[in-house]
Amino acid sequence: MTDTALAHGPVVERRRGESLTATALLAPATIFVALCLLAPLVILFRYSLNEFVPTKKMMVEAVTVANYVKFFTDPYYTAILATTVRIAVMVTLACLILGFPLAYVMARTQSRFKNLLIILTVLPLFVGNAVRAAGWMTIFGSKGFFNTTLQWLGLIDKPLEIMFTEKAVIIGIIAVNLPFMVLTLQSVIESIDRAVEEAAFSLGAPPATMFRRVLWPLALPGILAGTILTFILAMNAYATPFLLGGPLFKMMAPLVYNQFTQQTNWPFGGAIAFILMTVTLGLTLAANLLIQRRRAS
Amino acid sequence: MARLDLHGLSKRYGDFHAVREVTLEIDDGEFLVLLGPSGCGKTTTLRMVAGFIEPSAGNVRLAGQDVTQLPPWKRNAGMVFQSYALFPHLTVAQNVAFGLEMRKLPRADINKRVDEALALVRLGGYGGRLPRQLSGGQQQRVALARALAIRPDVLLLDEPLSNLDAKLRQEVRVEIHELQHQLGLTTVMVTHDQEEALTMADRLVVMNEGSVRQVGTQRDLYERPADRFVAGFVGRSTFLEGAVEAPGRFRTDGGLALACSGSGSGAKSGRGVLALRPERLQVAPAPITGLDNGLPGTVEFVSYLGALIDIHVRLSPADRLVVQIANREGGFAPEVGQSVHVSWPASAGLVFTE
Structure with missing residues (x-):
């Protein structure tokens, strides 16, 4: 096991390096989309399942x-x-x-x-x-x-x-x-x-x-x-x-x-x-x- | 198959004359090559024959019919493009069938002719593939099959080999030539590659700056070039500047008096150039007897080309020429700085007066 791991060492290392680079490249956009697009959407969807009381003009928690x-x-x-x-x-x-x-x-x-x-x-x-x-x-x-x-x-x-x-x-x-x-x-x-x-x-x-x-x-x-x-x-x-x-x-x-x-x-x-x-x-x-x-x- | 006649064909773009007064008669079954450097008007001429460019003057007759005013889809001309221009969304068989479908042939006939055309270019069995699944050489053959399937009156080839690698190019060259002869196709090909032109053509047309400079066989162009341009473009020539002293006598600006009896040497006087083919000259340590011209000089540059060696020899401060010798075992191989004698017969000297 150790031998094979050693033998494949350099290959594994390079792959890890590549995936790190890929993560670094993808992260900013992913975080931005998650925070600024997905989160509001989820919240909005949750709101859409709430009730609205017209007399008080306010939102009431519901499903x-x-x-x-x-x-x-x-x-x-x-x-x-x-x-x-x-x-x-x-x-x-x-x-x-x-x-x-x-x-x-x-x-x-x-x-x-x-x-x-x-x-x-x-x-x-x-x-x-x-x-x-x-x-x-x-x-x-x-x-x-x-x-x-x-x-x-x-x-x-x-x-x-x-x-x-x-x-x-x-x-x-x-x-x-x-x-x-x-x-x-x-x-x-x-x-x-x-x-x-x-x-x-x-x-x-x-x-x-x-x-x-x-x-x-x-x-x-x-x-x-x-x-x-x-x-x-x-x-x-x-x-x-x-x-x-x-x-x-x-x-x-x-x-x-x-x-x-x-x-x-x-x-x-x-x-x-x-x-x-x-x-x-x-x-x-x-x-x-x-x-x-x-x-x- | 049919004959093709171009008469006074010209194309102007504003003040720029892309093609001037091109008149050519191409016989039934003839393979004509338009040869020239880029921008010489050869492609424009071909595109006027195909109908993509409307001529400013002159006319095109195909199979006896004046097609000058006809759009390309009403001319029966098969064209092979430099980029092959296969339809990338259609299979090989659909590509070849396209022109036949336009002619509204029955399905059974179309299938039969597609198979024939693909067999002709040795691509039977490739009908179901998409162009991108084929190599460059195979795509080239599909383009040829597509142009042949419509049984065109004339086959037009626009630098068809320039996207192939050198080795493949030589093979396809022979293939196209054999196919053309076998089918008796009237063919016009455009190329800037003189080797390609020389090996494939029945007759060549050398063009420069929009005009036809010379029409003839390989031998005509090589032995009797019409002007200095042709002498330099077909094969190679060394040009020595100077003036004609008397018929058969040429004096270079460097003061060398040379005997010449090649084409143009009958001129009586006037400034001009003496053109010498590098392979007609001989170089030796001492003058070679029996040749009309023998001059001492110094080797300035040696270019080793494998089978051949180019030797640049300076004869006078103003005159330098290139001698090409075969690379033979034990042959004379001069080195830079060595004193040599260059000799040639008078018949090797061609004169072009201004």
Whole structure:
């Protein structure tokens, strides 16, 4: 035993050294995630099982699923969830359709302005969502720049209702999410050898066929990453629906915030937060599985 | 299979002429190689034939039909790319079947032709693999099979061997050449490797700075290079600067009077260069009688290449030339600093006047 241990000594030692390095590299991020993400989640989940006494506006220790039941039995709340999912899906599809051609051009261009294009794409991210939404309010309001210009040109009689509608929210979230989609797609398309597209052309595939048979399947990992990213961002959008949707328009993230701050109903707020997270994760996974199965067949 | 005609083919990018007025006639079943340094326009020419680049002027006729305005997917040209460009998400068989599916062939025919094409490149049984599971040489052969399966009018090869290691390259070179002859394929290959070009081509086209410098067989290019560029690019040459004194007489800037009777030596006067092939020269301790030129010099540098030895000899302050000798047992092997005599027949001297 001792002999074998000695014989393998150096090997064991090196392995221990490696695992120490790995631990040292992983530890900071792991601790950060555990403290700042997992712990609040656990506490929030525990809160969501508590009871809320409206008269006293306070939380009472309990273990009940009443908050979850309340959400799913009240059409008011389920309608908000449905709206959120619908908007997130529409925004994600729109980002994909708008983003792919842009990402393709950016990935394939030989122009020396390529870096400028990339910077221009990222530039909107330098301005916070709330600030940007506030800007739009001045442009798209009934007396805003957009409507006054159209009226001045005589194209419309009365102002178009854009602000405080679902349209405004969808346009707003698309604008916020598009750079994420474009950048993700661009990096993936860039990694696809251009000659592969040309090979398809030379073998007789017109552009649409080449796209369907070659570019799309090869870009699929990036398409998945991009759609997941934009879908999650859209599901959890807060500032844009809050500012552009107006007081009557409801999505999930503002609802959670409202429960915590206005109603001080922490248990119900926690429950909604968890429902939002679960639905987002569930839909993302389902879409992934669906695409992968279709790809395999 | 078919003939391919390029007429006045040009490509300009702003003020930059990538390809100027290329006119070539490639016979049915001929293997033509476009040879030149990088940036000479050979790849641009090939890509105009494939349809990836639209020419600024001129036209491309394939099998008698003007295809200049046709997109690549409407030309029946099989292309093998430098990076092979296999579809990484498709199996070997699916890669080869791709072009046949585009031609809407019945499934049974497709399978039959895929098997044929893979057998042709000795990859039968590899149909189910993914490209990444194959070696570089095998991927190269899949790319070839994919291009051949569509029975193209012309096969286009874009530096097809440059990603293979040296040993494999020699094998694949012979394979492609044999396959091309066996199938009687009209083929255009682009390369910057002159050895590759010389071993594979029926006819070569030397290009530089967008223009065709010379078209001919290996022997034409080597024995009768059209200009100084070709003389330096195909094979090697030492160039001695100077001027023509009279037909057959060349005086270098270093003052050496040399007899020459190779191509271009009929010029009567004017500045120019005398080109000498290193292997046509002889080096010995004393002048060799019977040769038209014999000059004393000093060995300045010796480069040992194994089978061959390069000897750099200074003949005058302005003139230095390279002599290549075979590395033979007991042969004369001069050392640096040694005084020697370099001799050559007048026929070895080629003259290019300005």
